[in-house]
Each structure stands twice: as C-alpha cells, then as structure tokens.
Amino acid sequence: MPLDTIYLTRHGHRLNWxxxxxxxxxxxxxxxxxxxPADPTLTSHGVRQSHELAAHILSENIHPKPFxxxxxxxxxxxxxxxxxxxxxxxxxxxPSTSGSASASESKPVLLDxxxxxxxxxxxxxxxxxxxxxxxxxPTPPTLSSLLAFPTFTPHLEKKTSATTSAPAAALYTSxxxxxxxxxxxxxxxxxxxVIRDVDAEIARLEEESPPATSKAILICSHAAPxxxxxxxLTGDMPAESSEEDFRVFTAGLSTFRRRGxxxxxxxxxxxxxxxxxxxxxxxx
Numbered sequence: 001m002p003l004d005t006i007y008l009t010r011h012g013h014r015l016n017w018x019x020x021x022x023x024x025x026x027x028x029x030x031x032x033x034x035x036x037p038a039d040p041t042l043t044s045h046g047v048r049q050s051h052e053l054a055a056h057i058l059s060e061n062i063h064p065k066p067f068x069x070x071x072x073x074x075x076x077x078x079x080x081x082x083x084x085x086x087x088x089x090x091x092x093x094x095p096s097t098s099g100s101a102s103a104s105e106s107k108p109v110l111l112d113x114x115x116x117x118x119x120x121x122x123x124x125x126x127x128x129x130x131x132x133x134x135x136x137x138p139t140p141p142t143l144s145s146l147l148a149f150p151t152f153t154p155h156l157e158k159k160t161s162a163t164t165s166a167p168a169a170a171l172y173t174s175x176x177x178x179x180x181x182x183x184x185x186x187x188x189x190x191x192x193x194v195i196r197d198v199d200a201e202i203a204r205l206e207e208e209s210p211p212a213t214s215k216a217i218l219i220c221s222h223a224a225p226x227x228x229x230x231x232x233l234t235g236d237m238p239a240e241s242s243e244e245d246f247r248v249f250t251a252g253l254s255t256f257r258r259r260g261x262x263x264x265x266x267x268x269x270x271x272x273x274x275x276x277x278x279x280x281x282x283x284x
Contacts, residue, residue: 001202001206001212001213001214001215002199002202002203002215002258003195003198003199003202003215003216003217003258004214004215004216004257004258005064005214005215005216005217005255005256005257005258006195006216006217006219006233006255006256006258007057007062007066007216007217007218007219007253007254007255007256008219008221008226008229008230008248008253008254008256009053009080009081009218009219009220009221009251009252009253009254010080010220010221010222010223010226010248010249010250010251010252011042011046011072011074011076011077011079011080011220011221011222011250011251012042012043012045012046012047012048012049012050012053012076012079012080012250012251013042013043013045013046013049013250013251014040014041014042014043014046014076014250015028015029015030015040015041015042015043016028016029016040017029017037017038017040019038023135024132024134024135024136024137026038026137026138028040032075033075033149034075034141034145034146036138036139036140036141037138038127038129038137038138039074039075039076039138039140039141040075040076041075041076041079042076042079042080046076046079046080046250046251047079049080049250049251050079050080050081050082050083050084050251051083052251053080053083053084053251053253054083054084054086054087055087056253057084057087057088057218057253058084058087058088058091058109060107062253063110064110064112064213064214064215064216065088065109065110065111065112065115065216066088066115066216066217066218067111067112067114067115067116067215067216067217068115068116068120068198068201068217068218069081069084069085069088069117069118069119069120069217069218069219069220070119070120070121070122070125070194070217070218070219070220071119071120071121071122071125071219071220071221072121072122072123072125072126072127072140072220072221072222072225073121073122073123073125073126073140073141073142073143073146074126074127074140074141074222075141075146077125077220077221077222078119078121078146078149078220080220080251081119081218081220084218085117085118085119088109088111088115088117089117091108091109091111092111092115092117095108095109095111112213112215113209114205114209121143121146122171122190122194123140123171123172123173124171124172124173124186124187124189124190124193125190125219125220125221125225126140126173126221126222126225127140127222127224127225128177128178128183128222128224128225128228129173129177129178130177130178130179131176131177131178131179131182132176132177133176136175136176137175137176137177138175139175140173171186171189171190171193173186180241181241183224183225183228184228184231184232184237184241186225186228187225187228187229187231187232188228188232191229191232191233194217194219198215198217202215223248226246226248226254227245227246227248230245230246230248230254230256231245231246233256234256
C-alpha cells in the first residue's frame with residue numbers, strides 16, 4: 001500500500017527579522033542560533049504551540065500516526081517539530097504508555113512497526129524569499145551546522161556519519177529568490193520526489209514483512225511553501241495566486257488523503273495554532 005496520508009504543519013510563532021530593500025541587508029533584533037538573521041527561534045508562545053502540536057499528533061484524533069518526518073532546514077521548523085519527534089520516540093520505546101499522568105489512565109499509541117523518527121531535512125521545503133535582481137537572500141543552515149545542536153537527530157543514510165555528509169537534498173533554492181510560479185514548481189517537484197522515495201521505501205518494507213498498512217508522513221515547513229503544497233496536493237490552483245484558499249496557522253495541522261486510499265481525500269487545517277501569517281503567506 002503506497003503512502004496514503006500527508007500531514008502538513010507550519011512552524012510555531014517565531015521572532016521577527018527585518019530587511020532593508022535598498023541594500024538587501026537582513027537584520028534580527030535578537031541573536032539567532034545559526035547566525036542567520038532570517039533564521040530566528042520560536043517565541044515562548046511558539047514553544048508552547050510546539051508542545052501542543054506534539055500532544056495533538058499523539059492523541060487519538062490523529063490516525064495513522066506519522067512513520068517518517070520531513071522538515072525545512074530552518075531552525076524554527078526543527079524547533080517546532082522536535083517535541084513531536086521526542087514524544088513519538090518515547091512512545092516507540094515505551095509502547096504501553098502515551099504520556100498520561102498515570103499509567104492506569106494511559107493508552108498505547110499505535111505506531112507503525114517500521115516507523116523511524118529521525119528528522120529528514122529537505123531544502124526543497126525551505127522558506128520562500130521573493131525574486132530579486134540586485135542582492136542575495138540568506139541561505140538555509142547546513143546539516144553540519146544543525147548537528148551542533150544536541151537535541152537534533154537527523155536522518156542519515158547508511159555509511160554516512162554525522163561529521164561527513166548527508167543525503168542529497170531534492171532541491172536547492174536560488175539565493176536570488178523565487179517568483180510565485182517558481183515557488184509552486186519547487187513545491188510540486190519536492191513533494192513528487194518525497195512521495196516517490198517514501199512509496200519505494202514502503203514497497204520494500206511491505207515486501208520484506210507484510211501485511212500492508214496505512215502509512216503517513218509529517219512535513220514541517222513555512223507559510224508560503226505550505227500554501228503551495230496544499231494547491232499541489234489537491235490539484236486546485238487558483239487563477240490568482242493571492243487567493244486565500246489554504247490558511248496555514250502557526251503549528252496548525254492539515255491532513256491530506258491520497259485518492260483511492262479508501263479514506264477521506266483531503267482536510268484543510270484542523271490545527272489549533274494562531275493565524276499570525278499574512279494572507280498571501282509571503283513570510284513565514
């Protein structure tokens with residue numbers, strides 16, 4: 001059975017940055033973990049949202065549970081998804097508990113036996129920066145720089161160590177930014193590659209150890225890319241790109257079901273995050 005469910009989430013509420021459009025200089029009021037002014041941390045509210053997201057994903061309301069996790073390389077996305085990763089790993093290690101206050105009240109969290117929760121960092125899921133002809137936008141942090149953070153556990157291919165290289169990203173964005181059309185193309189190409197790879201992985205797993213079971217992945221990204229992904233996954237592209245067709249709240253969760261899976265095909269935004277993004281999702 002191929003991948004049938006995709007969960008999309010946006011990073012939690014973050015600190016801000018500014019840009020001087022005459023010089024192209026980015027500035028941040030507070031230091032950022034990676035040294036990139038456009039790569040801030042979450043606010044305290046965003047941190048709280050990240051834990052609420054983890055609780056929601058582990059609740060009985062979400063099924064199937066993710067069995068792979070993908071993320072933008074930007075720190076705010078890694079920070080948002082980390083509580084979910086840790087909670088899923090804890091449930092995997094202790095399947096008899098689901099994080100309830102007492103063991104008598106707890107119910108087992110049903111996880112796929114083939115689930116692996118090391119984060120798969122993908123540049124193609126990164127932030128959108130508008131097209132420019134006279135300056136360069138900041139680049140996302142490298143995997144080697146992210147490995148400096150002790151709580152970050154990335155997915156590394158076999159024969160790959162944390163100090164050498166990582167799986168090649170599906171796409172790399174231009175430092176000169178993207179038009180809206182290019183953003184949509186990037187979202188479509190990235191999703192196609194991710195789904196293709198996961199489908200192939202599932203086929204191998206189910207051939208080795210049947211039976212086939214429902215499979216889901218979780219993707220953490222940014223406002224504009226998530227809007228584009230919603231359009232790609234539903235095949236519903238509005239005539240005007242500024243149309244507010246998908247609302248991507250901070251730490252909200254949207255569910256998309258693959259056609260022919262025997263399940264509901266698509267769900268738009270069942271998360272509880274605060275909607276602090278601009279209507280066109282151009283900064284996230």
